[in-house]
Amino acid sequence: MIEFSIWTILQYLAQGLGWTLCLSLLAFVLGGAVGGGILLARIATYPLLRVFARGYIEFFQGTPLLMQLFMVFFGLSLLGRDVSPWVAAGFSLTLYSAAFLAEIWRGCVEAVDRGQWEAAASLAMSRWEQLRHVILPQALRHAVTPTVGFSVQIVKGTAVTSIIGMTELTKTGSILANATLQPFTIFGMVGLGYFLLCYPLSRLAHYLERKLNVLAAH
Amino acid sequence: MSLLRIDSVHKHFGSHHVLKGVDLKVEAGEVVAIIGRSGSGKSTLLRSINGLETLSDGLIEVDGERLHAGQTDMRALRLKVGMVFQQFNLFPHLSVVENVMLALGVVKKMARSQARECAHAVLDKVGLSHKLDARPGQLSGGQQQRVAIARALAMSPKVLLCDEITSALDPELVSEVLAVVRQLAGEGMTLVMVTHEMRFAREVGDKVVFMHEGRIHEQGTPEQMFGAPRSRELAAFIGALGG
Amino acid sequence: MAYQFDFSGIWEYRAELAAGVVHTLALTGVGTVFGLLVGVVGGAVRGWRVEPYNRLCGLYVELIRNTPFLVQLFFIFFGLPALGVHLNEWVAAALAMIINLGAYTTEIVRAGVQATPRGQMEAGLSLAMSRRQVFWHVVLPPALGRVWPALCSQIVIVMLGSSVCSQISAEELTFAASYIQSRNFRAFETYIVTAVLYLLLAIVLRHLLNRLGARLTNRDVAKP
Numbered sequence: 001m002i003e004f005s006i007w008t009i010l011q012y013l014a015q016g017l018g019w020t021l022c023l024s025l026l027a028f029v030l031g032g033a034v035g036g037g038i039l040l041a042r043i044a045t046y047p048l049l050r051v052f053a054r055g056y057i058e059f060f061q062g063t064p065l066l067m068q069l070f071m072v073f074f075g076l077s078l079l080g081r082d083v084s085p086w087v088a089a090g091f092s093l094t095l096y097s098a099a100f101l102a103e104i105w106r107g108c109v110e111a112v113d114r115g116q117w118e119a120a121a122s123l124a125m126s127r128w129e130q131l132r133h134v135i136l137p138q139a140l141r142h143a144v145t146p147t148v149g150f151s152v153q154i155v156k157g158t159a160v161t162s163i164i165g166m167t168e169l170t171k172t173g174s175i176l177a178n179a180t181l182q183p184f185t186i187f188g189m190v191g192l193g194y195f196l197l198c199y200p201l202s203r204l205a206h207y208l209e210r211k212l213n214v215l216a217a218h
Numbered sequence: 219m220s221l222l223r224i225d226s227v228h229k230h231f232g233s234h235h236v237l238k239g240v241d242l243k244v245e246a247g248e249v250v251a252i253i254g255r256s257g258s259g260k261s262t263l264l265r266s267i268n269g270l271e272t273l274s275d276g277l278i279e280v281d282g283e284r285l286h287a288g289q290t291d292m293r294a295l296r297l298k299v300g301m302v303f304q305q306f307n308l309f310p311h312l313s314v315v316e317n318v319m320l321a322l323g324v325v326k327k328m329a330r331s332q333a334r335e336c337a338h339a340v341l342d343k344v345g346l347s348h349k350l351d352a353r354p355g356q357l358s359g360g361q362q363q364r365v366a367i368a369r370a371l372a373m374s375p376k377v378l379l380c381d382e383i384t385s386a387l388d389p390e391l392v393s394e395v396l397a398v399v400r401q402l403a404g405e406g407m408t409l410v411m412v413t414h415e416m417r418f419a420r421e422v423g424d425k426v427v428f429m430h431e432g433r434i435h436e437q438g439t440p441e442q443m444f445g446a447p448r449s450r451e452l453a454a455f456i457g458a459l460g461g
Numbered sequence: 462m463a464y465q466f467d468f469s470g471i472w473e474y475r476a477e478l479a480a481g482v483v484h485t486l487a488l489t490g491v492g493t494v495f496g497l498l499v500g501v502v503g504g505a506v507r508g509w510r511v512e513p514y515n516r517l518c519g520l521y522v523e524l525i526r527n528t529p530f531l532v533q534l535f536f537i538f539f540g541l542p543a544l545g546v547h548l549n550e551w552v553a554a555a556l557a558m559i560i561n562l563g564a565y566t567t568e569i570v571r572a573g574v575q576a577t578p579r580g581q582m583e584a585g586l587s588l589a590m591s592r593r594q595v596f597w598h599v600v601l602p603p604a605l606g607r608v609w610p611a612l613c614s615q616i617v618i619v620m621l622g623s624s625v626c627s628q629i630s631a632e633e634l635t636f637a638a639s640y641i642q643s644r645n646f647r648a649f650e651t652y653i654v655t656a657v658l659y660l661l662l663a664i665v666l667r668h669l670l671n672r673l674g675a676r677l678t679n680r681d682v683a684k685p
Contacts, residue, residue: 064624159529198527307584
């Protein structure tokens with residue numbers, strides 16, 4: 001057993017926290033981009049696209065993130081060579097986030113009054129123009145709060161990638177817990193680390209919800 | 219001794235002094251109509267008699283059961299005092315008969331069969347024995363209010379309080395509810411009602427109480443109150459109603 | 462380099478998969494029943510602002526909702542023994558699920574309780590019911606009806622989340638899958654099949670919960 005000073009432990013954990021943050025950002029940005037695509041497919045007029053999007057969302061919302069991670073990890077490794085945990089983790093978190101964000105945003109699009117589509121269509125706009133200039137700007141207002149709320153789920157979701165060897169916060173914690181034989185303190189600190197990332201986001205979502213509700217009431 | 223005694227009751231909402239020393243006596247079998255402008259404290263007074271508002275000062279006594287200022291357990295009092303609300307407040311997840319049976323089972327620990335029998339009897343009285351299994355949402359406003367009356371009656375209260383029970387109803391539904399109240403009055407039920415139906419107050423009331431700015435400003439028989447109001451405020455109030 | 466899919470190596474492990482499914486469902490069942498119980502109590506305390514428990518519940522809810530389930534599980538399984546609390550993998554897994562679901566359902570039930578019109582409670586009180594009786598018979602049943610869809614979603618999420626309990630060697634479905642792929646060397650196929658099993662479980666569970674909700678909110682929920 002190696003003696004770790006509390007300072008060393010904190011340094012390692014801070015490093016892990018940094019990787020958790022990077023991975024979360026990556027998943028949020030890429031997931032948002034892919035999710036936008038899935039959203040367009042989900043509300044497309046072409047039925048095959050809609051069926052695909054529905055199936056995609058159903059699958060990624062109806063299976064555990066850990067399963068998705070294993071499938072990506074072992075699926076990619078079939079294509080040859082070693083798969084780095086970064087690639088597998090980034091890839092699966094992106095697919096996972098995309099499904100949830102697409103579903104959240106679909107709800108926001110549907111919350112826009114149907115009359116808005118009709119009004120835009122009556123002005124001879126194409127479907128894409130209706131969406132881009134009339135529907136999406138209005139849906140955006142509804143989307144901010146749940147999107148921020150979901151970012152908390154992404155941060156927490158990254159913990160699962162420790163299982164395939166991503167050395168993020170949870171993995172760092174597991175290693176330190178084994179090395180120091182102080183699992184209670186270490187996992188307590190790991191939990192606190194996630195709390196520091198997630199709680200401000202939760203508060204922000206809560207704040208936005210109230211603010212937008214107040215705006216909507218006036 | 220009076221059935222209901224209200225003794226210098228005060229009520230503050232924060233810095234707002236809503237009841238400024240109210241005294242009132244109601245005898246058994248009496249029908250009392252409380253009238254007055256909105257904000258005069260009449261609803262607060264009625265709600266106090268049921269313990270829905272805590273008293274800031276004073277005393278309320280119903281059939282020997284006392285309610286003091288600051289008291290928190292009102293259940294003994296509420297067993298003697300029934301209440302019917304403006305908004306009916308039926309329980310939406312229960313059928314009509316279950317609405318009436320709930321407190322009989324939960325509070326009076328009555329057996330289910332007995333509670334059902336009792337519920338049937340009161341629902342029959344308000345003319346709704348054909349709606350036992352309907353949901354509140356399927357009934358008209360007038361029917362809902364009659365269920366609410368039956369629900370309160372089932373607990374066999376000594377006094378029934380009615381808080382503007384026809385104000386939320388469409389005009390054509392008012393009469394069916396008033397008919398039930400008229401019938402209860404005829405049977406000797408002690409009633410205290412806050413109402414805007416002046417003609418009804420005049421018809422069934424034994425006593426009319428006019429509240430103004432948190433006090434009982436004037437009280438008397440309907441003939442006195444509507445025929446020969448003594449105070450300028452009451453005359454103005456009646457005059458404003460065009461009656 | 463065309464990869465030949467081979468699912469034949471999975472069928473022979475069907476008994477292990479079935480046991481995994483049963484254990485996952487059992488964990489979910491225990492987690493749901495007790496988690497909902499925690500949620501109802503917590504929701505009542507939060508919804509009616511019963512101090513000082515309200516603050517305590519608020520802290521509990523925020524701590525759980527802002528940390529990963531996996532870390533909660535590790536804390537319970539690896540961390541608590543330091544305090545002399547030794548739990549086997551099943552108890553630790555079930556406890557983690559109860560605590561996790563309890564926090565989410567506390568907030569869901571609270572929203573339902575707070576949406577109860579004031580007049581409903583006053584009507585109950587005016588019938589000489591105690592506050593506890595009013596909560597149980599008047600407030601709770603319609604509140605649960607209002608938030609039932611949200612509760613269902615959360616239960617399904619917890620069922621799916623239980624897959625990380627494999628990491629403390631609780632032999633549920635994911636654990637079974639990992640065991641099987643270590644034997645048949647067909648990891649990809651094994652995890653595809655397992656994922657599909659989870660998907661079916663999620664669909665069936667959601668369906669059952671919806672039917673249960675329809676029954677609960679429709680009739681005879683609050684027989685005195």
